[in-house]
Amino acid sequence: MARRRQRPCLVCGTLTRNASRCDVHQAEWQKRQDQIRGSAHQRGYDTAWRKTAAAAVTQHRAQYGNWCPGWQVPAHAATDLTADHRVPKAHGGTDDPTNIQILCRSCNSRKHNRTA
Ligand SMILES: [Zn+2]
Numbered sequence: 515m516a517r518r519r520q521r522p523c524l525v526c527g528t529l530t531r532n533a534s535r536c537d538v539h540q541a542e543w544q545k546r547q548d549q550i551r552g553s554a555h556q557r558g559y560d561t562a563w564r565k566t567a568a569a570a571v572t573q574h575r576a577q578y579g580n581w582c583p584g585w586q587v588p589a590h591a592a593t594d595l596t597a598d599h600r601v602p603k604a605h606g607g608t609d610d611p612t613n614i615q616i617l618c619r620s621c622n623s624r625k626h627n628r629t630a
Pocket residue numbers: 523524525526527528535536537538539540
């Protein structure tokens with residue numbers, strides 16, 4: 515009967531035939547990875563959003579040029595345009611184009627998670 519080499523679990527040191535963790539810590543680690551992926555998705559910063567955001571910026575540029583509508587400041591020229599959720603995802607906003615506005619990076623960070 516072939517014996518696979520055992521390794522100590524990275525967390526508790528118990529010898530295991532798993533790649534790097536004992537069964538208990540393997541399961542725990544997997545759960546954490548799922549949570550990390552899940553929370554990134556919930557915040558809305560997944561691949562789909564990045565595509566939507568890039569398309570929105572491109573469309574804004576084609577229409578208005580490098581121009582930021584301003585948030586609590588008058589509209590101004592800006593090259594570092596970013597797409598922003600009018601209603602933040604955390605507050606139930608969607609990636610729908612009607613919920614996206616273009617702001618420069620500094621206006622966007624000033625606005626942060628507030629609702630426009
Ligand atoms: Zn362990």
